Amino acid sequence: MKKIAAVTLSAVMVLGTFALTSCGSDKSSSSGDDAMSQLSNEGTLVVGLDDTFAPMGFRDENGDLVGFDIDLANAVGEKLGVDVEFQPIDWDAKDLELSSGNIDCIWNGMSVTPEREEAYSLSNKYLNNNIILMTLSDSDVDVTSADQLADLNIGTQVDSAALEMLEGNEAYDTFSENITTYDSYDTAILDLQAGRVDVIAIDQVLGEYKNNNMDGALKVCEYSLGEDAYAIGFRKDDTALRDAVNDAIKELIDDGTAEEISNEWFGTNIVIFEEV
Known part of the structure; x- marks a missing residue:
């Protein structure tokens, strides 16, 4: 440069x-x-x-x-x-x-x-940027609407824009108790891989970068939380x-x-x- x-x-x-x-x-x-x-x-x-x-x-x-x-x-x-x-x-x-x-x-x-x-x-x-939902590439989960989040365990980083978008979502009351927050997205991804959460809410620039370095182990859900x-x-x-x-x-x-x-x-x- x-x-x-x-x-x-x-x-x-x-x-x-x-x-x-x-x-x-x-x-x-x-x-x-x-x-x-x-x-x-x-x-x-x-x-x-x-x-x-x-x-x-x-x-x-x-x-x-x-x-x-x-x-x-x-x-x-x-x-x-x-x-x-x-x-x-x-x-x-x-x-x-x-x-x-x-x-x-x-x-x-x-x-x-x-x-x-x-x-x-x-x-x-x-x-x-966008705030997206990601899950494991071999998972049957594919979120297409906020209503589905009531049946899923969600991971995200503490004090993040993703958490704020989850909290501001119109269906938040239906899935609020399903959210787990982490000190870092790395820990959230580890819990996703371990099956402790079903999806993670994450910045697109970070999620796609992580996925590129994980040989495509993750996939982006159809439903996203919004522009950022x-x-x-x-x-x-x-x-x-x-x-x-x-x-x-x-x-x-x-x-x-x-x-x-x-x-x-x-x-x-x-x-x-x-x-x-």
Whole structure:
């Protein structure tokens, strides 16, 4: 992937308009301007992520962090002239990690939901996705309507967009007691293979990636839970930082870099740039 050699004019203008703060300032209590100034001063953007969420951000066979979001975040860092530090977190504790200042943003295939729009200052939507149901390829199960879920055991990840879509489904009351949540989708898939759940509710980009690496052991059910899109979550006050990242992503889309990254990980361009 080509490297971006220079800090863009727009990033320089954004960074240059704010006075620098000390490295010891408290990110959790900073205003948006202060947070942007601190980023300029420290030269590091700390990204919180679930490091098991392939192909967005995960560990390869050597234990290195790789993925679409890893490549995109590093490219944004080059545009902004800052280093990017990736901080693995417990996904269920992401709100605390962000509010306490341990990370600057949540960037790891995070779906846009009404609750997250309320909780965070979200970037533009940058990637298309769907929430799907998957089962074993040799299973007789094939969900064609929500009504069938009442007779099935369902697995999904805790605090995920898939769980929120299940909870928001019109038939939720009929299958609510059948849902098991897991710390990671890897564990949910293991339970699917062991027969402890019949289907899993999962992000399409993750499910299809996992299936490709499982030699087609899974299949996608006909019924899906709905369309989805990913965004980056910042603290409510960190609008200047959010806007700078948005500007950098737009530049990466315009110069073709984002498309190159998408093609590398998905074989097609599913990058978008839409306001939340």
